[in-house]
Amino acid sequence: GENVEQHPSTLSVQEGDSAVIKCTYSDSASNYFPWYKQELGKGPQLIIDIRSNVGEKKDQRIAVTLNKTAKHFSLHITETQPEDSAVYFCAASKAAGNKLTFGGGTRVLVKP
Amino acid sequence: NAGVTQTPKFRVLKTGQSMTLLCAQDMNHEYMYWYRQDPGMGLRLIHYSVGEGTTAKGEVPDGYNVSRLKKQNFLLGLESAAPSQTSVYFCASSTQGSYNSPLHFGNGTRLTVT
Secondary structure (H helix, E strand, O other): OOOEEEEOOEEEEEOOOOEEEEEEEOOOOOOEEEEEEEOOOOOOEEEEEEEOOOOEEEEOOEEEEEEOOOOEEEEEEOOOOHHHOEEEEEEEEOOOOOOOEEOOOEEEEEEO | OOOEEEEOOEEEEOOOOOEEEEEEEOOOOOEEEEEEEOOOOOEEEEEEEOOOOOOEEOOOOOOEEEEOOOOOEEEEEEOOOOHHHOEEEEEEEEOOOOOOOOOEEOOOEEEEEO
16 A cells, blocks of 8 residues: 655754655555644644646645655745644545545744 | 534543544535544544445554444444554544545544553
């Protein structure tokens, strides 16, 4: 089955700096890659996603890039703010089946 | 609009005891899921349902059972709890499968098995 690895496990950045989280996946048939943000005491919430027919997608201060050849995708957060502090999960899925495989998560701390 | 509600929020069980976790959604979603979250392991799918009356196994189904008797409810049962089932459990729902629509998660149930 699919295996998703996520790095780093923790990331500390100064407010205003950028943060980058990287994920690799093993199943070349995967073609949907969402990112979820989990705030303390809450469930994860979708923040952005990308499909394999697109190389990059942006939404305000967040962007996701995908390299299908290398089987890796990344989340970029620019101009980080304290409210960006959370745990971020990448995930991968393919059209067949209803299984979303998550990475291990990255705890991001934005220091004021 | 409550979204996805999980009951209870916390529970402590002794080894061998049984319990049921309740998930309720008010968004009329067809699909519902149960995940467990363990440190460094992300979220792993236990069971899921593609509609009322249906259930299917996920990645880590052993030791758990589920039922979806009503469209809005998805129950997760532990028949004989083990310490390895200590975890945070999340329920989620979606309009279509996880490939086509985002998952809406509840706020989790923290379960400790001693």
